[in-house]
Amino acid sequence: MFSVVSKRVQGAVQRIFLGHSQSYSETLNELNKAHDYETRFNQCLSDHMHQQCDKNDARNAVWFYLRAALRGDKEAQYKMGLSYLNGQLGLDRSYIHAEKWLDQAAEQGHHDAKHVLEKALNHLVIS
Structure with a gap:
């Protein structure tokens, strides 16, 4: 029953955003901004300057x-799924949220999302 309710809520949220007729270029612009923030945040982490990293970069991404x-956008859904699955970008690990986003990306034909989702589910079953 929970999954039916969450799908209804999710559908309503998507209709609200899609109802504002956002263009493809705006979505692409948001993806580029997200990638830029993520790259900056990850670069800071790889430079071992954790205290100086701007946590706003992760939040903005x-x-x-x-x-x-x-x-x-299936790429953004895939990235949200990976971020929840691996606890990246300041998000806590959540297999429920990861599955939700990866499943949505997979339903739209994102090949890697299908593979990652299957692997994560197999890991949970075996563990």
């Missing part, structure tokens, strides 16, 4: 990925 994902 998630925000822009989420906006694009809610509009139905």
